[in-house]
Amino acid sequence: MKINTIFNKQNIKNAIFVIIGCLISAIGVNMFLVNAKLFSGGVSGLAILIQYAFKFPAGYTVLLANIPLLVLSYKKLNKRFTIYSTLGTVSLSVFLLLTKNLSSIVTIQDDILFCVYGGVLTGVGAGLAYSNHGSEGGMNIIIILVKKKYDSFDVGQLGFTVNCVIVFLGMLLNGIPIALYTLMSMYIAATVTDKVIHGLSRKKVLLIITDKEDEVCEYITNSKHHGVTILNGKALTGKERKVIYCIVHVSRLPAFKYAVQKIDENALISIIDASEVDGKGFNSNIL
Incomplete structure (x- = not known):
């Protein structure tokens, strides 16, 4: 150094x-x-x-x-x-x-x-x-x-x-x-x-499958000023689906879930623990 x-x-x-x-x-x-x-x-x-x-x-x-x-x-x-x-x-x-x-x-x-x-x-x-x-x-x-x-x-x-x-x-x-x-x-x-x-810095990974991905993405990026990633997926029926990938702090999770379900009540939301997140927009140092 x-x-x-x-x-x-x-x-x-x-x-x-x-x-x-x-x-x-x-x-x-x-x-x-x-x-x-x-x-x-x-x-x-x-x-x-x-x-x-x-x-x-x-x-x-x-x-x-x-x-x-x-x-x-x-x-x-x-x-x-x-x-x-x-x-x-x-x-x-x-x-x-x-x-x-x-x-x-x-x-x-x-x-x-x-x-x-x-x-x-x-x-x-x-x-x-x-x-x-x-x-x-x-x-x-x-x-x-x-x-x-x-x-x-x-x-x-x-x-x-x-x-x-x-x-x-x-x-x-x-x-x-x-x-x-x-x-x-x-x-x-x-x-x-x-x-x-x-x-201490508790993060959750959200995987959202919805027919209204544009509206959901707009809400997350514009209302919450949060980034999202769109993944390409395919159902067992062969139908191609878009999967929204997003990482949020646990304190913001209820608001995200409520908003997504309000936009699309049939949306599938999978929530996964993220033990560590490092990269742009996230501080790798917990303090």
């Missing part, structure tokens, strides 16, 4: 949200996971286990473990990704150190609550980092490096295997119940991360 492009408005915004994501993750770890002797996956999970076993702060371990990974990332991967990942790694390490005393704030003793809230916060934090072109380092860098070298390799299996090893080590250190709670927390974190990346 050139110097004059690093400090543009979009990159600064991305950097801010990567930092915020790391802060949220650190709070989730120290306020909830550590309170119940739980841990997370990847490098940060290993760092937490080392903290439990040897009293060595997880923030330092995260930073030290990621240095060689970031060097490899700089040499092998996208430079922008490496810069944001370095920012994320340093931020997470610093925030883990700054928030290490937060566990004393929460006085309740409920492992389920710690598991749920720890998973939610670490998931939100990771999702913010990933959706703004960065990461919190660790396994994410390893997975991308492996995927680049071995395109057919099942990187999901790699991540799962590493996390299983970490959970096994945690079970030996803190017992089976803690390991089971950790698995729950990991699942919650992964689900929330996916929702943050793909689910």
Whole structure:
């Protein structure tokens, strides 16, 4: 990245949200996971286990473990990704150190609550980092490096295997119940991360089959100032039909359905979830 492009408005915004994501993750770890002797996956999970076993702060371990990974990332991967990942790694390490005393704030003793809230916060934090072109380092860098070298390799299996090893080590250190709670927390974190990346900007794909396609298209383009695409289709009877393809936000869906059905009460409307939309007219960044 050139110097004059690093400090543009979009990159600064991305950097801010990567930092915020790391802060949220650190709070989730120290306020909830550590309170119940739980841990997370990847490098940060290993760092937490080392903290439990040897009293060595997880923030330092995260930073030290990621240095060689970031060097490899700089040499092998996208430079922008490496810069944001370095920012994320340093931020997470610093925030883990700054928030290490937060566990004393929460006085309740409920492992389920710690598991749920720890998973939610670490998931939100990771999702913010990933959706703004960065990461919190660790396994994410390893997975991308492996995927680049071995395109057919099942990187999901790699991540799962590493996390299983970490959970096994945690079970030996803190017992089976803690390991089971950790698995729950990991699942919650992964689900929330996916929702943050793909689910906050909820889009729906509309496929509309109508005999009044011109009127429907005119309504969508003129009244809603929305683009449409006309697809050529054919019914089983052999009759050629026009299919209107349109992507809308879920909040505008009822108005679209009502208007189409008002124009043609016999119109067939198929609604499909669009987990991610990128391109002209749509922002690939959720924030």
